[in-house]
Amino acid sequence: MRDLELLATFLEVRRAGSVTAAASRLGLSQPSVSERLARLEEQFGETLLVRSSRGVTPTPAGDRLAARIGDPVDRLRAAWTAEPATDASGTVRIGGASDVVASRVIPALAPLAAQGIRLEFALGRAQPLLESLKERRLDVVIASIRPADAAIRYRGLVDEEFVLVGAPSLARAIDARRLGSDPAGALVHLPLVVYDEELSIVRRYWRSQFGHRPANPVAIVVPDLRGILAAVVAGAGISAIPRYLADPAVASGSVEILHRPEESPINTLHIAIPVHEPPSAATAAVITRLLETARAWDSF
Incomplete structure (x- = not known):
């Protein structure tokens, strides 16, 4: 399965007409957007966008890809960013590396505690945490790797x-x-x-x-x-x-x-959640908060 974030980045660049404009809309750096496009073109083995001083122009292969994936990718991204229920409450179990959790995740999610969401953190390396996610012992994992696994879906958080x-x-x-x-x-x-x-x-x-x-x-x-x-x-x-x-x-x-x-x-940090279990309202609130806050993180 092609990486959703690579496909979404390609669509944004094509629609915006330039890497610079797409980077601004996505909250990413220009090198990060360029790196994603290069990875996607490497996967497909074709040039999808031609760069020039005036912006980007899709190749015939790029036009065919955009026509094929536009609607499905937009629907998938909408599912990730859907507004959480206003009465979200409950416990969300979050896994991540200790440094990322302390410096990024906790400051981002702390305001949710005042909304009745209890946050429980598990600290460690990505692979064991992803195993805990598959076993339903965690609800969300912030991981710097994304091993292929049919039981887990990933969303790029920040580069x-x-x-x-x-x-x-x-x-x-x-x-x-x-x-x-x-x-x-x-x-x-x-x-x-x-x-x-x-x-x-x-x-x-x-x-x-x-x-x-x-x-x-x-x-x-x-x-x-x-x-x-x-x-x-x-x-x-x-x-x-x-x-x-x-x-x-x-x-x-x-x-x-x-x-x-x-x-x-x-290096891309990913949000990982189980595929076969819809996130609770509280988990959706955590995901939305992370995605919104990550746009302002000074990673670049």
């Missing part, structure tokens, strides 16, 4: 831009000339602070930017992005973290951005 950061003392240990020609080689002597043993976030950064896994030694493993930032500030190593976490530390001078690619890696 996070990742940056590579290190303490000033480590930044000074990098050969600036080599960084321009061989960035992975210039960084290889620096230890890593990673989210898990699989180096999931850092590995994705290295592969997207340098074409291979990192060969650096690992200094600290901590499954919390705030903990990763704290370790980087303390000079324990370098790591890739979302820009919204990095920017305050960069502004204070406690860390520096070590690598500035033309396009930074982007």
Whole structure:
């Protein structure tokens, strides 16, 4: 099944006539919209939109796709964004990574507590939380992965831009000339602070930017992005973290951005819910609140 968010982004760009206008309507960055279009065209193996200085023009393949998916995609998006019942109450069990829940989800959903909705959070890694969702022990999961599963449906929530950061003392240990020609080689002597043993976030950064896994030694493993930032500030190593976490530390001078690619890696956070069980009014209120609040998140 094609990714609903990719198809919806394609339709919005086609209707708006430009990536810039579509990005504004969707509450996304222009690079994020461009990246989604590229992924969709890669899946279909055809050019769907031709870009120019005057905007975008659909190809015949793009016109055929839009005619086929327009109404179904619009109906599916409407189902996700339907207004929740005004008398929503009850308990909603929400799963997510501890850093995302603390910095994003709880501030967004706290006002719902005053409306009679009880919020219960389960913290952990995405895969076990998605298993709990399938077993009906959770109602909603905020996940950075979306493994194919007929029992779960996903909705893109927000795109996070990742940056590579290190303490000033480590930044000074990098050969600036080599960084321009061989960035992975210039960084290889620096230890890593990673989210898990699989180096999931850092590995994705290295592969997207340098074409291979990192060969650096690992200094600290901590499954919390705030903990990763704290370790980087303390000079324990370098790591890739979302820009919204990095920017305050960069502004204070406690860390520096070590690598500035033309396009930074982007990771999408998804809302996941069970397929075969309609969300309760309280769960619908949670989903709507998250979607509305995410538009203002400074992830880019």
